[in-house]
Amino acid sequence: MVDLSVDIAGLTLKNPIMPASGTFSEELAEVFDIECLGAHVTKTITRGLRDGNPTPRVCEVGSSMLNSIGIPSKGVGAFLDKVVPFYQAYETPLVVSISGNTADEFARLCSEVTVEGVAAIEVNISCPNIEEDGKAFAIRPSSTYDVMQKLRAATHLPLWAKLTPNTGETPEVARAAQEGGADALVVANTLLAMAIDIRTRRPKLGNLMGGLSGPSLKPIALRMAYQCAKSTTIPVIGCGGISTAEDVIEFLIAGATAVQVGTATFINPTAMVTVIAELERYLEREKLSSVRDLIGTLIDEEQKEGVVFMEAAP
């Protein structure tokens, strides 16, 4: 029997596999028993009602996808009344993803979702900070630090900060998130991208641009997860293009303590179930007694420290 459990800032997960925010909901329970997951992570909500972006909201690019869902939200009230209770039937810890366009609104929501039944709060700081220039909080270390401090003051629950790949300062942003009070980092959200229908000469997404997710994102997210693990002392939860147990192992070796599976679930709704089973088989085959024996085992001593933080074209 191998031990798949991991610890994220005091929260024990029975295995390191959980869904990525926005790619999971109650409906997946109609496909398999979601009790098998390491955690349940809900779609990001905002305080008030929001419609989300114009359609089409999704398109295919090569073997990956773009989305511009936006954050349609029924508001915090509906969320606490309907969504949180649904997950009470499960023992799996519930992680609630939240977002806000200003730091204060964000913090207020953070305290509002600090309720019985919520095990951790994932703060989606990859969303636009409309008080500044509309760039995501997590693009710059300073805005990351500021928003994290306000969020930290708003809850006693573990705070997972979800970073964006749309930055040239991943290690600095990761450190700022930790200093601002993050208990863990989720690395990463989608990467800003675009596709054009050459026949109609229109953007393929109603919102013009969207976020790239799926296999194309994997090598970028893996690099970021590694940089974050190297530059902070809090757990990193890898996310981006993960669809197989091999992908999970790559992230764990790079230093991630757990991972989130997003787009892969759209292609194969039982992807997470398969990944958990295969991860277990891999550990048995490799005669490792715990999945924790994989974390951060990359053989990288030969590499110059500088390389990790440089962020230049190689």
Add this chain to the structure above:
Amino acid sequence: MVDLSVDIAGLTLKNPIMPASGTFSEELAEVFDIECLGAHVTKTITRGLRDGNPTPRVCEVGSSMLNSIGIPSKGVGAFLDKVVPFYQAYETPLVVSISGNTADEFARLCSEVTVEGVAAIEVNISCPNIEEDGKAFAIRPSSTYDVMQKLRAATHLPLWAKLTPNTGETPEVARAAQEGGADALVVANTLLAMAIDIRTRRPKLGNLMGGLSGPSLKPIALRMAYQCAKSTTIPVIGCGGISTAEDVIEFLIAGATAVQVGTATFINPTAMVTVIAELERYLEREKLSSVRDLIGTLIDEEQKEGVVFMEAAP
């Protein structure tokens, strides 16, 4: 007869297809007659001798690749003696790519390659600025502006600034490059990424990290090309994952005046030849008399201005 010619800051190219720096050299002339290309773009050189990075320098990730060649360089002397004369046998304009780790060294090289036979200088400002924190010049608007000013003072030749995708400030960096004196923008270089061999638990690249190129990069580079075309008034040369005429058309519609083809040439050495022929056929079919009729024709009026510059997860 359709007109494939385009104008890049006073330089007329017979067609908008040229190779990307580092994916082209004299050797390709052994596969086809390289006179058919819109321009010849050489591998980035530095002033002095450089070895480049440890091997392995390349690996496959999904249907794309990572490279960490570094910039092995025989120095400017060897370049002027051997490489520039080779291309004199062709009428196709020669574009020389240069780089430097400090702005002054960079500028000095810029004036040294301002010689007869060179039609334009592509300045690879995606390389690390070692006087600061090792981040690429083109990660921040301020360092972009500073280095471009020095480069501008060093030559009368057209300056093409090559941007990096490793930033959350593409529109601002593009504007800084124009203000600093760039005559055109090449958008973009490779994106920092990583891959791990789970069997050996070693990075797949000797240099730990490398740059992502190929199809996975396309939607990201397209988004950047669009942002740059929207936020500056100088020509944009699209680059990233282009392998077919449809890809080229997508970039032109987004606002690029010309494109560079990189990794696709490794997969199919005659990719550029095919793309030129297919682009011509497409224009004929669509009854367009000039390729210039495609440039910047994206139907995007419905989109909010803000979306273009926001850079947040959608």
Add this chain to the structure above:
Amino acid sequence: MTSVLTRPASAADGRAQPVVFERDLDVLSNDPVNGEYMRLVLAAPREMLDLCRAGQFFNLLCPSLGGETPYLRRPMSIYGFYPERGELHFLYKVAGAGTRALAQLRAGDALNVMGPLGQGFRIDDDWQRLVLVARGVGLATLAPLALEANRLGRHLTAICSARHPDLLMSIDYFRELGAEIIPVTDAEGTSSLEHLEQVIEERIAGPGIDAFYTCGSNRLLTLLQRIGKRHGIPGEIALEQQMACGLGMCHCCVRPFRKGDKTVQLRVCREGPVFDIQEAMPW
């Protein structure tokens, strides 16, 4: 009684129960039905077919074949489901990468499907005289309604529209199931909105209509909304939208609907693909 799929109520422990299948099915046949359409017949297990309802769909994992590499699943209406024969049918038009790949499947190949998904058509107990109006591949979505009407002993009239008589599909199928057919075509000049309206009004004045069914087309939607309002006849429409998950998780497939004086965004994959015809908004 309605034939809407009522998803099993939560079990005793309060947890949702798995009711959506994700399975590799064997291809039994995959043949052109006329120039533009293909019919795909899969061998499906009884327990999957027993859950199927007319109007529901599956999300198909189109294979990488012949240089096509579709990534996302493709939604396809159930064209026919036969629990006794163990068959699941789809009727599709070859459009892009996904359907081009589908078209290359041969008997004996496997295809991964997920479903049944979404809400099927409603046939209330007192809806005796049903009329469906459809065009092109929309008939694929409405075809199983004929089967259902037949099973429930209702009278169905199918107004089938096409560019050309040759392209009229499913007519024989409808006829076998005892439906009455009114073919209209562009070529014969019988498919205009005016003519359609006239045909339907005559029918209302004659035998009467209890419910309308249609799908896809904006023109047909506004026509049936107008006639439905005028005469107080209820109806349903099956709609399409780009999808990613097909399950209700991603919110990419929304469309706007009128609910009283509010406009709400509903998920085509979950609250639909079948919606009340008066709530649907023209696009």
Add this chain to the structure above:
Amino acid sequence: MTSVLTRPASAADGRAQPVVFERDLDVLSNDPVNGEYMRLVLAAPREMLDLCRAGQFFNLLCPSLGGETPYLRRPMSIYGFYPERGELHFLYKVAGAGTRALAQLRAGDALNVMGPLGQGFRIDDDWQRLVLVARGVGLATLAPLALEANRLGRHLTAICSARHPDLLMSIDYFRELGAEIIPVTDAEGTSSLEHLEQVIEERIAGPGIDAFYTCGSNRLLTLLQRIGKRHGIPGEIALEQQMACGLGMCHCCVRPFRKGDKTVQLRVCREGPVFDIQEAMPW
């Protein structure tokens, strides 16, 4: 005279001339030669085969087949080239995605190849008694040397090493071409470095050796460097490295070489894959 490919001097206008082919070739056969290796036979045009030299390689665009999606081309040594028969042969070991895909090719399929590439083996006019030492798939690279030696009327001794006698490949091939064979295997305990050294020393003391050829293995390289230095016998080694372009453009395939007292980085695809054995550096 050497059999190195001398690339055509630049033409009159100073421009390089196309000498590398990129072509779809038909697969004639693709069969296992023993448990671990496959031989791929392609139909190739005369003008391509006429340019081939022993030691050169092609960069193969492995197909997307059976769920494998190799992206970069894969370098493969020329195992045999027969201008008269119009055949180009490769011998490969199934290793990862690319070779697994290759292994699924069937007669009649097409494979896109690029080549011939790189510098082949040198056989100086006064090199009469050639000795090649190779192991495993390395024999694929050295095999055409036997053909070349035969054509030039030189005497070739092939010391073939393998784990087990069953895995000894190409022996019959070498024998047909008049080469003398010395098989050594792990199973029989004859493949140790000591034993190899002894065999070679006896040969030098007896008939004599004018040049060595080997490939790939670090152990064999250092052994032959030592013996070569001791007796002043020249030699060549074919090396491998990860490649992207195969042409010399990308500089990813470099290895370090000793040139006098300097270490230089040379491109395996361009300055190699065959290098002077004394200049190669153990890794």
